Amino acid sequence: MVDVGVDLGTANTVVCHPRDGVIFDEPSVMLLRRGARREVLVGHEAASLEGRTSPRARSRRPLRGGVITDLEAARTYVRAVAERVAGRQWRWRRLGAVMGVPLGATPLERRALTEAAEEAGMSHVTLLPEPIAGALGCGLDPMERRVHLVVDVGGGTAEIAAFCWGEVLVARSTRQAGDEMTTAVRWHLREAHDLVVDERGAEDIKIRASVDGGEVVAGGSDARTGRPRLVPVSAEEIDEALRPVVRGVVTALTSCLEELPPQATQDVLAGGVLLLGGGSLVPGLRGDLEKALGFPVKHVDRPLTCVAEGLAAAVAAPAVRRSYGS
Numbered sequence: 001m002v003d004v005g006v007d008l009g010t011a012n013t014v015v016c017h018p019r020d021g022v023i024f025d026e027p028s029v030m031l032l033r034r035g036a037r038r039e040v041l042v043g044h045e046a047a048s049l050e051g052r053t054s055p056r057a058r059s060r061r062p063l064r065g066g067v068i069t070d071l072e073a074a075r076t077y078v079r080a081v082a083e084r085v086a087g088r089q090w091r092w093r094r095l096g097a098v099m100g101v102p103l104g105a106t107p108l109e110r111r112a113l114t115e116a117a118e119e120a121g122m123s124h125v126t127l128l129p130e131p132i133a134g135a136l137g138c139g140l141d142p143m144e145r146r147v148h149l150v151v152d153v154g155g156g157t158a159e160i161a162a163f164c165w166g167e168v169l170v171a172r173s174t175r176q177a178g179d180e181m182t183t184a185v186r187w188h189l190r191e192a193h194d195l196v197v198d199e200r201g202a203e204d205i206k207i208r209a210s211v212d213g214g215e216v217v218a219g220g221s222d223a224r225t226g227r228p229r230l231v232p233v234s235a236e237e238i239d240e241a242l243r244p245v246v247r248g249v250v251t252a253l254t255s256c257l258e259e260l261p262p263q264a265t266q267d268v269l270a271g272g273v274l275l276l277g278g279g280s281l282v283p284g285l286r287g288d289l290e291k292a293l294g295f296p297v298k299h300v301d302r303p304l305t306c307v308a309e310g311l312a313a314a315v316a317a318p319a320v321r322r323s324y325g326s
């Protein structure tokens with residue numbers, strides 16, 4: 001029996017083995033092709049074919065806003081990922097998993113996640129809130145008798161949690177996260193440059209602007225003529241388009257801090273706020289949070305994989321699973 005940590009995210013799926021580290025880190029996309037034999041591709045293989053197939057093939061994303069929206073698709077997806085990571089062994093030696101779940105998920109959404117994994121063949125599944133797993137993956141101890149505060153900006157959701165000694169004290173969950181940022185970039189290009197780009201194109205521009213800075217060239221089609229067109233866009237412009245979403249995260253964090261008791265606030269002030277998730281890489285987010293709160297805010301070393309690493313670490317941390325898990 002093997003137990004692994006599984007972060008089934010809106011944008012990316014990361015699977016981490018407690019001993020071998022990250023063994024799968026690919027986009028949460030699945031491509032199904034009907035025919036004599038049903039073919040299923042997941043991750044990079046599926047993403048590379050998006051927009052390049054006939055109507056016989058359908059691309060699907062098993063999650064929206066951090067939760068499963070299509071149980072059948074999620075079950076097929078989890079099974080295909082499990083087969084990729086466990087290979088042929090999967091047929092005889094079933095996997096167990098500690099899976100990440102948004103703190104804001106409803107009981108029904110939690111049930112859907114457990115069912116998808118169990119029906120895909122996982123032998124036993126524990127759910128652990130993603131911000132707690134992220135903290136554990138960064139070396140913090142969620143059982144410690146002092147308060148930690150984590151901001152996890154993913155694709156579908158941004159989650160904020162203050163926790164101490166096995167309990168979540170205050171939490172916030174908002175859809176103001178990476179996907180909303182991508183939509184904001186799309187709208188900006190349409191409004192300011194008459195340029196139409198698809199979701200993937202807009203995400204690529206957002207990430208290039210964040211990583212390279214300076215000027216990026218955006219490719220799309222002209223809104224009036226439909227002809228292909230290239231437009232130079234400055235990183236400052238993209239930054240400006242993302243402001244409303246960044247403000248949404250700042251507001252959620254501010255309201256979370258307002259509810260903390262004074263002693264807990266002292267702990268956060270001393271330890272700093274931990275910032276993780278792919279959406280946290282947007283330039284300016286950390287500075288804006290620090291400016292608004294007057295607290296130190298720290299980026300983590302592996303913002304895109306620390307949740308899965310923490311889930312794998314929880315395999316050997318029964319107290320964490322008992323206190324925070326379900």
Ligand SMILES: Nc1ncnc2c1ncn2[C@@H]1O[C@H](COP(=O)(O)OP(=O)(O)OP(=O)(O)O)[C@@H](O)[C@H]1O
Pocket residue numbers: 007008009010011012013065066067130153154155156157158177178179182203206207210211276277278279280281282303304
């Ligand atoms: N360098 C970057 N700059 C800006 N955004 C980035 C960068 N790298 C990744 N992202 C964004 O981070 C998001 C994905 O982050 P992550 O993998 O942590 O989310 P997820 O776990 O799939 O989502 P969720 O937890 O909401 O289900 C995407 O919206 C992606 O565009």
